[in-house]
Amino acid sequence: MARLTSYLLGGATLVCALGTGYVMQYGFALPQQGGKAPEPRLEISEIKQTSSAVVLPMIPVDRPPEAQLPEPPVVVKAAAEVDLPQADLPEAPAETGFSCDMTMTATPTAGALVDVELIAPCRASERVTIHHQGMMFTEVIQPDGSLSVTVPALAEQAVFIASFASGEGTLASTDVSSLPFYDRVVVQWKGEAGLQLHAREFDAGYFTDGHIWAAHAGNLTAAAKGEGGFLTRMGRADTPEALAAEVYSFPAGTAKRGGEILLSVEAEVTAGNCETQVEAQTLEIRDGGDLRTRDLTLQMPSCEVLGDFLVLKNLVEDMTIAAR
Known part of the structure; x- marks a missing residue:
């Protein structure tokens, strides 16, 4: 009985093996039924890398696993390895202050x-x-x-x-x-005194060539030749309470002509000085001598006579010139 059971189990096993092989080869359709043939496999012939990423090389099959990985890339620090030339930078000036x-x-x-x-x-x-x-x-x-x-x-x-x-x-x-060749007379004041220094050379009339004053000051050329004097005005009259002066110079030491030079100080009555007290000073140097000074205080008339002139003849002495 046991032997019969072993034969039956072996036969069943053989039938199952044959059936499995048939299905693996033909599927579930019978050969005589014209079933569909299995589709062919897709074969890959070439692979081209299209990515911009770095591609590691294919691992050869004949290399051991531990030798198939690529070595890590070497990172080069250019700034640390390349010798750059030393630049000569300009130095800041040691001192930049304003004197x-x-x-x-x-x-x-x-x-x-x-x-x-x-x-x-x-x-x-x-x-x-x-x-x-x-x-x-x-x-x-x-x-x-x-x-x-x-x-x-x-x-x-x-x-x-x-x-x-x-x-x-x-x-x-x-x-x-x-300086010893020149005689000089100075009149100086402060503010709007309205003073003027006039010199009439060799008895010249007013407003002639020999009349030297602010509007006709003479020149150095005539003085260098010993023919006449010149007037220099000092100070800025356009500033408030300014100090000003007028200086008359004559080349007495080289004069080609002798005679008298009439000197006078005149004061114009203006809106700035009328009904006020004007203070002034004269300075004189003659014949190479010492400087002499004289103070002046003048009471100006009423503002009703604007434009009038006060002539102060005795404030400075006339010059007497000897021909050389």
């Missing part, structure tokens, strides 16, 4: 005049008073911090001082060897 130092020079010129140059970088457009042997006048520094004026010398060893309202100032000096 406020003032300088002043005095240079003698023809006619016993002196060119005064003042440099005051931090005093642009400020008022400044120039002092020389008692003569004083107001000037204004240029916007660039400079000032240039020509001053009639009143001493052979001439000293010039520039002073500002703050109390600061500077000075310069020079020798004026030609």
